[in-house]
Amino acid sequence: MSARKTGKRxxxxxxxxxxxxxxxxxxxPWWRLQQLREAVSERDxxxxxxFVDFPALRENVKVQVMARMGAGAQGQDxxxxxxxxxxxxxxVVIDPLVDALVSPAGVTAMLEAGxxxxxxxxxxxxxxxxxxxxxxxxxxSYRSWDRVAIERESGDAGAxxxxxxxxxxxxxxxxxxxxx
Numbered sequence: 001m002s003a004r005k006t007g008k009r010x011x012x013x014x015x016x017x018x019x020x021x022x023x024x025x026x027x028x029p030w031w032r033l034q035q036l037r038e039a040v041s042e043r044d045x046x047x048x049x050x051f052v053d054f055p056a057l058r059e060n061v062k063v064q065v066m067a068r069m070g071a072g073a074q075g076q077d078x079x080x081x082x083x084x085x086x087x088x089x090x091x092v093v094i095d096p097l098v099d100a101l102v103s104p105a106g107v108t109a110m111l112e113a114g115x116x117x118x119x120x121x122x123x124x125x126x127x128x129x130x131x132x133x134x135x136x137x138x139x140x141s142y143r144s145w146d147r148v149a150i151e152r153e154s155g156d157a158g159a160x161x162x163x164x165x166x167x168x169x170x171x172x173x174x175x176x177x178x179x180x
Contacts, residue, residue, distance in 0.1 A: 029140055030140060033150055033162075036048065036051055040108055043108065045104035045107075048111065049104035052104075053171040058098055060173065066094065114136035114137075114138065116158035116159070158175055158176050
């Protein structure tokens with residue numbers, strides 16, 4: 001075998017390996033979505049928790065809720081001592097609520113309903129199964145190289161944001177609240 005043929009084979013093999021690497025990396029969020037759906041359908045909050053970056057998700061939710069509260073208070077006196085006190089008080093109230101919602105059971109309930117607004121009583125364990133009995137259909141779209149959005153196919157229920165961790169691994173690390 002000549003050196004030229006060996007070089008061509010090596011080049012072809014390298015290109016094929018790169019294409020395979022790129023294709024599997026691109027398809028990896030769909031695989032994560034499938035794993036999430038299986039864990040949710042089995043109502044396995046522990047398994048769902050393995051797919052969630054809880055510190056990032058809690059921070060993301062707190063920032064959005066605080067921003068929504070600030071947007072609702074526009075036109076009111078938001079400066080000065082009273083405004084600062086109001087923001088501090090809101091933080092004290094919001095933190096435990098978000099911590100309760102962003103739990104394995106809470107995230108499982110949101111994913112099961114396909115809606116980021118689902119709530120349940122903290123401490124009750126798993127919320128009751130969805131009353132419709134229908135499996136939620138999701139769409140997935142890339143927002144950037146390291147972020148994808150998972151949205152319910154119909155309706156404006158917000159979006160679940162997966163963040164890339166490495167080349168093939170994705171974790172739920174944010175949500176987009178639906179438009180008010």
